Amino acid sequence: MKAGPQRYRHYKGGVYELVCEAVLEADHTPVMVYRxxxxxxxxxxxxxxxxxxxxxxxxxxxxxxxxxxxDTLNA
Numbered sequence: 001m002k003a004g005p006q007r008y009r010h011y012k013g014g015v016y017e018l019v020c021e022a023v024l025e026a027d028h029t030p031v032m033v034y035r036x037x038x039x040x041x042x043x044x045x046x047x048x049x050x051x052x053x054x055x056x057x058x059x060x061x062x063x064x065x066x067x068x069x070x071d072t073l074n075a
Contacts, residue, residue, distance in 0.1 A: 008034070008063035011053055015066065021046065034063075 006018050019033040019041065030046040052059050 007066040009066055010063055011055060011060045016042070016063065 008016050008018060010016060014036060016034040016036050019035055022031050022033050022043070023029070024031050024045075031043050032046050032049040033041065033043050034049075035041050049063055051062050053062050054060075
């Protein structure tokens with residue numbers, strides 16, 4: 001896993017802890033394993049984790065490092 005922030009804010013406002021980067025067995029897709037505040041563990045392809053989304057015409061990161069100012073997160 002690359003060095004960097006271990007906590008991210010989802011563009012909808014939730015905070016997630018990055019657990020690790022892994023590889024999907026079926027096709028070797030790099031995936032991000034992350035845990036929500038409720039304890040649920042999620043897996044998302046790495047490309048999707050770091051992609052941008054458009055909300056009301058504004059392009060935002062799907063997950064932004066927690067140290068990113070809140071006004072740029074649409075929180």
